[in-house]
Amino acid sequence: xxxxxxxxxxxxxxxxxxxxxxxxxxxxxxxxxxxxxxxxxxxxxxxxxxxxxxxxxxxxxxxxxxxxxxxxxxxxxxxxxxxxxxxxxxxxxxxxxxxxxxxxxxxxxxxxxxxxxxxxxxxxxxxxxxxxxxxxxxxxxxxxxxxxxxxxxxxxxxxxxxxxxxxxxxxxxxxxxxxxxxxxxxxxxxxxxxxxxxxxxxxxxxxxxxxxxxxxxxxxxxxxxxxxxxxxxxxxxxxxxxxxxxxxxxxxxxxxxxxxxxxxxxxxxxxxxxxxxxxxxxxxxxxxxxxxxxxxxxxxxxxxxxxxxxxxxxxxxxxxxxxxxxxxxxxxxxxxxxxxxxxxxxxxxxxxxxxxxxxxxxxxxxxxxxxxxxxxxxxxxxxxxxxxxxxxxxxxxxxxxxxxxxxxxxxxxxxxxxxxxxxxxxxxxxxxxxxxxxxxxxxxxxxxxxxxxxxxxxxxxxxxxxxxxxxxxxxxxxxxxxxxxxxxxxxxxxxxxxxxxxxxxxxxxxxxxxxxxxxxxxxxxxxx
Numbered sequence: 223x224x225x226x227x228x229x230x231x232x233x234x235x236x237x238x239x240x241x242x243x244x245x246x247x248x249x250x251x252x253x254x255x256x257x258x259x260x261x262x263x264x265x266x267x268x269x270x271x272x273x274x275x276x277x278x279x280x281x282x283x284x285x286x287x288x289x290x291x292x293x294x295x296x297x298x299x300x301x302x303x304x305x306x307x308x309x310x311x312x313x314x315x316x317x318x319x320x321x322x323x324x325x326x327x328x329x330x331x332x333x334x335x336x337x338x339x340x341x342x343x344x345x346x347x348x349x350x351x352x353x354x355x356x357x358x359x360x361x362x363x364x365x366x367x368x369x370x371x372x373x374x375x376x377x378x379x380x381x382x383x384x385x386x387x388x389x390x391x392x393x394x395x396x397x398x399x400x401x402x403x404x405x406x407x408x409x410x411x412x413x414x415x416x417x418x419x420x421x422x423x424x425x426x427x428x429x430x431x432x433x434x435x436x437x438x439x440x441x442x443x444x445x446x447x448x449x450x451x452x453x454x455x456x457x458x459x460x461x462x463x464x465x466x467x468x469x470x471x472x473x474x475x476x477x478x479x480x481x482x483x484x485x486x487x488x489x490x491x492x493x494x495x496x497x498x499x500x501x502x503x504x505x506x507x508x509x510x511x512x513x514x515x516x517x518x519x520x521x522x523x524x525x526x527x528x529x530x531x532x533x534x535x536x537x538x539x540x541x542x543x544x545x546x547x548x549x550x551x552x553x554x555x556x557x558x559x560x561x562x563x564x565x566x567x568x569x570x571x572x573x574x575x576x577x578x579x580x581x582x583x584x585x586x587x588x589x590x591x592x593x594x595x596x597x598x599x600x601x602x603x604x605x606x607x608x609x610x611x612x613x614x615x616x617x618x619x620x621x622x623x624x625x626x627x628x629x630x631x632x633x634x635x636x637x638x639x640x641x642x643x644x645x646x647x648x649x650x651x652x653x654x655x656x657x658x659x660x661x662x663x664x665x666x667x668x669x670x671x672x673x674x675x676x677x678x679x680x681x682x683x684x685x686x687x688x689x690x691x692x693x694x695x696x697x698x699x700x701x702x703x704x705x706x707x708x709x710x711x712x713x714x715x716x717x718x719x720x721x722x723x724x725x726x727x728x729x730x731x732x733x734x735x736x737x738x739x740x741x742x743x744x745x746x747x748x749x750x
Contacts, residue, residue, distance in 0.1 A: 223293040227303065230286040231505070234310065237278045238504040242462045244270040248333075249460040249468060253452050257337060264333035272326035279318045287311055302501060305689035309506040312385070319368050328361045332634040339632035340455055346622035348603050355631055356599045359592055362636045366593065375593045379637030383513040384644060385691055389590065392640050395706060396583050399643070402710040407576060409723040410564045416721055419479065421560040424548050428453075428473040428481075434544040435471055435485035438537075442523060443676040444469075444489050445496055456629040457484040457571065461495035464503050468492075472571075478545075479561065480572060486528045487571075490520030493676060497684035511683075512692040513638060517645025518652060519679065525575050525646075526653045526712070527675070532668035534558040562720055566614035568623045576713055577614070579646060584609045585628075585639040593636060650709040651700045652679070 244267055251263050277283070287310060294307035335354040342351035366375035369382075376389045436451055454470035461467040469488040474480040494516055502508045510516035527533055535554040542549045549557075564574040570581040588605060591597035597605060606625040607617050618624030630638050656678045657663045666674055682699040696704055718725035 223290060226286055227290050227294070230283070230290060230310070231306075233277070233280075233283055233286065234506060235504045237274050238508070240270055240274040240277070242504075244274070245460055245462045249462075251333065251336060252454045252456075252458065253470060257340070260334060260337035264330045267333050268326040268330035271329035272322045275317060275320070275325040276322045278314065279320075279322070283314060284318065287314055300689075302507075302689075305507055306505060309688045313506055316369060316382070319370070320365065321368075324361075324364070324368070328358075328365070328634055331357050331361060332632070335632040335634065336629070339626065339629060343455065343622050343626045346620040346626070348621040348625055351626065351632070352599050352602075355602075358631065358634050359599060359636070362634060363593060363595075374590065376590050376637055379593070380640065383635075383638050383641050385512055386693060387514075387640070387644075392586065395647075396579075396586065396643070398706045399579055399647075399710070400583065402706065403576065403579065403713070406710075406714055406717060407564075410576060410717060410721050413721045413723065414565060417559045417563050419560045419563040421549070421552055421556055422479045422482075423477055424545075426475060426478045426545060426548070428475055430544055431473045431478060431481045432471070434540065435481050437540065437544075438482070439469070439485055439489040439492075441670055442486070442489050442493065442672050444492050448496055449492060451485065451488075457488050458629075459488045459491035459495070461492070464496060464498055464500060464508065467495040478541075483524050483528060483561075484571065487520045487524040490523035491516055493523070493679070494519045494684050497676070497680040498687045499685045502687045507687040507689055509688050511686065511688055511690055511695045512644075513641035514644030514648065515683065515692050515695060517641050518648035519645075519683065521642070521645045522649035522653055522679075526649055527667060527672075529558075529561050529575070530664070530667065531555075531558050532664045534561065535668050536670045559720060562716070564717060564721075566616050568610070568614075568616060568618050569627055571627075575646075576717060579643045580613045582639050582643040584613055589636050589639065644704065647704055647706055647709045648696065650712045651696075651702070651705065652683070653712075654708055655700045656682075 247263060247267055247270070251260075251267075255263060287307065290303075291307045291311060294301070294303040297303040331354065335351070335358050338351045338354040342348060362379060363375055366378035369378040371378040374389045380387055380389065380392075432451070432453065436446070439451065440446060448465045449467045449469065452468070452470045453473060455472065457469070457471050459467065459469050469485070469492050471481045471485040471488065494510055498508060531554070534557045538549060538552060538554050538557050541557075542552075562574065564576040566577060567573045570578070570585075573581050584606070587609065588597065588602060591605075592599065592602070603621055603625045610624065611617055628639075630636075656675060660666070660674050660678060663675060666672070683695070686695060686698075690698065693703065696702075714725045
């Protein structure tokens with residue numbers, strides 16, 4: 223049976239190598255490729271996707287998986303072989319339901335969709351992208367039907383990113399989260415004049431910003447010998463192998479917070495990829511346990527560490543070094559308040575910790591309606607703006623600030639957004655646990671000594687790759703299942719001090735979050 227396992231590994235390594243090469247093409251498309259190359263690139267990416275899919279779903283692969291599965295489980299639940307077969311069987315059972323021609327078509331339409339979205343966002347014109355989105359939506363609905371579902375097509379797509387999670391469970395989670403956030407938001411909104419982020423605004427040379435964020439991510443532990451950082455329209459992380467993990471950021475000349483926290487966020491993803499067990503290279507175990515677990519790493523570094531008081535004390539001298547004159551009279555306390563300004567905002571990636579999850583709830587509602595054919599693509603901008611008024615009390619001035627701000631739909635990634643909220647919740651649980659096991663963690667952060675934190679995350683999360691399903695990995699790491707309460711407690715404690723209100727303000731309230739599939743009325747969450 224060892225020989226059968228070797229055959230399976232060889233077959234999968236070839237699939238992984240094709241996917242890795244394809245990933246480089248996709249990275250290049252968003253970073254360096256001239257826009258005129260979109261058509262040819264779509265054909266190349268689609269061809270490679272189809273080749274990899276055909277090889278992975280071949281009868282030979284199915285036979286080898288069936289022959290070695292029980293043998294691998296006999297090696298013990300925690301063994302490399304058992305984890306390998308569990309992961310590859312999950313992927314195979316889904317992939318074999320999707321015809322190779324369909325996979326190639328979806329890939330081509332995604333590649334074309336990226337270029338259409340880029341053009342549409344630049345011109346703030348949804349009509350440029352809407353025909354592509356209609357095709358991608360139809361393909362995702364077909365994909366859900368091929369994969370199979372009991373209640374909603376959303377369940378089939380969500381399961382690709384967060385195994386085992388259902389739309390109904392998300393509705394319950396979001397209901398509890400909205401209930402806890404509402405009184406906090408109300409308290410902050412009544413004191414909004416107490417905090418300003420003016421310190422982060424000014425004239426910041428964009429090339430110098432890139433030097434700054436390179437220095438910061440290197441300090442966090444990102445290995446530039448096995449990665450690089452560039453600029454793109456939307457920050458992203460691409461891992462072609464454990465030894466080639468690339469990130470991008472987005473710079474704004476008049477606001478340094480965009481590149482600063484965009485880079486820290488992507489660095490969190492990259493650290494996960496760079497610190498997986500070396501033996502997982504080109505195996506189905508390479509990758510995160512789920513996208514929610516992956517997001518927990520980026521949100522932990524970006525927010526819980528990157529927006530903490532100790533981190534701000536470490537960060538301020540670095541800001542002053544790269545931008546002398548901009549921060550001459552600033553104190554760490556002022557920087558801490560500036561990076562933690564909480565207010566209704568148009569753009570998700572720049573949203574504060576308190577209101578960020580409301581952006582996810584909005585997208586969850588729209589995606590569900592689109593996939594269940596209760597909302598037409600052409601009407602998405604109008605409903606987006608309506609929901610922005612309901613959730614935040616503000617209206618986007620144009621499509622670029624509204625429905626076009628995220629690249630995910632152009633990537634064909636419907637069902638992905640809830641993983642950001644899962645990541646937020648899990649980040650609080652993880653930081654509570656690592657703080658209890660690392661003496662003086664905050665003092666180490668203030669000194670810029672991030673290695674103990676990274677080592678803890680590598681040991682408890684990164685090194686396991688996809689060996690365990692997210693539920694099992696979370697229990698191993700923090701000793702319990704995913705919970706809403708630790709995140710709400712973290713938000714209450716932090717922002718009550720920043721804005722000066724009673725941390726016990728958030729009493730029990732009836733939730734006002736409802737899925738639009740159950741109630742199409744005017745369900746406002748935000749008191750802004």
